[in-house]
Amino acid sequence: MIQLNNVSFHYGKDKEKITALNNIDLTINEGEFAVILGPNGSGKSTLARHMNGLLIPSQGEVVVDGLSTRDQDALWQVRQKVGMVFQNPDNQIIATSVEEDIAFGPENLGLDPKEIRKRIDETLKIVGMENYARHEPHMLSGGQKQRVAIAGALAMRPKYLVVDEATSMLDPEGSSSMLSTLKQLNKNYGITVVNITHISDEVALADRVLVLSEGRIIKDGPPREVFSDLDELKAIGVGVPKARLIAEELIAVGLKLPRAILTIDELVNALC
Numbered sequence: 001m002i003q004l005n006n007v008s009f010h011y012g013k014d015k016e017k018i019t020a021l022n023n024i025d026l027t028i029n030e031g032e033f034a035v036i037l038g039p040n041g042s043g044k045s046t047l048a049r050h051m052n053g054l055l056i057p058s059q060g061e062v063v064v065d066g067l068s069t070r071d072q073d074a075l076w077q078v079r080q081k082v083g084m085v086f087q088n089p090d091n092q093i094i095a096t097s098v099e100e101d102i103a104f105g106p107e108n109l110g111l112d113p114k115e116i117r118k119r120i121d122e123t124l125k126i127v128g129m130e131n132y133a134r135h136e137p138h139m140l141s142g143g144q145k146q147r148v149a150i151a152g153a154l155a156m157r158p159k160y161l162v163v164d165e166a167t168s169m170l171d172p173e174g175s176s177s178m179l180s181t182l183k184q185l186n187k188n189y190g191i192t193v194v195n196i197t198h199i200s201d202e203v204a205l206a207d208r209v210l211v212l213s214e215g216r217i218i219k220d221g222p223p224r225e226v227f228s229d230l231d232e233l234k235a236i237g238v239g240v241p242k243a244r245l246i247a248e249e250l251i252a253v254g255l256k257l258p259r260a261i262l263t264i265d266e267l268v269n270a271l272c
């Protein structure tokens, strides 16, 4: 369980003070696939960085499986439990080959070379990059680099994976295959996934959607429930999934369609 208890966070101080998180109470449960959705500047990345102790709250506490991120001695354990993947894969890749890059974390854990080899092969397979072990990371596409970054996070055998806008640099096909990889990690490997995004089309795969606005959680529920009232979401700058927009237009011109549509597949089925 990742718990945020009354967490606030400010950047800067005095006149320059910016409140990025404002009294957040939130529990991410084991096994969940949660999406945190919010417009630019709503505090998503700040929230992500609190989940593995890269940032420590100005007020309140973040507790991961009973370990507080305020406890210096527990931070190492927290970071092992909570893997992070960021928006820009270039900033996350450090080695000159894919396999060395993935080995970096496990080597720091002091693992046996055999075990490291096993984890490299295993994680590359999971993300569909098994043929790229010897490749130079800088020669890969954005989507491939993002997969290597995920493999690197997985090589630490995290219990939780927090993914901050990992699809924002990918084309539609790249994003959709990244999202299905995340879904599989959740379903087949039991990894708790927190996918942070500003793209509403990504909510359909989630069990739970949390909407962030100006550093506060303003909605928390299953995707269809959260997207029942579109006006409120539009008002804070959260987009509406494309399929839903089309459905709403069709309803406006008299077609009888359910309002709960979130994906193109659902729209096509309803139309058929």
Ligand SMILES: Nc1ncnc2c1ncn2[C@@H]1O[C@H](COP(=O)(O)OP(=O)(O)OP(=O)(O)O)[C@@H](O)[C@H]1O
Binding pocket: 011, 012, 018, 019, 020, 038, 039, 040, 041, 042, 043, 044, 045, 046, 047, 198
């Ligand atoms: N290093 C920083 N120094 C000062 N202010 C910051 C810093 N990082 C973020 N902020 C401010 O904190 C608020 C939340 O920023 P954050 O990056 O968490 O938002 P976000 O939802 O991730 O935005 P985006 O969608 O653009 O990635 C914003 O007002 C931002 O300007």
Ligand SMILES: [Mg+2]
Binding pocket: 044, 045, 046, 164, 165
């Ligand atoms: Mg961000």
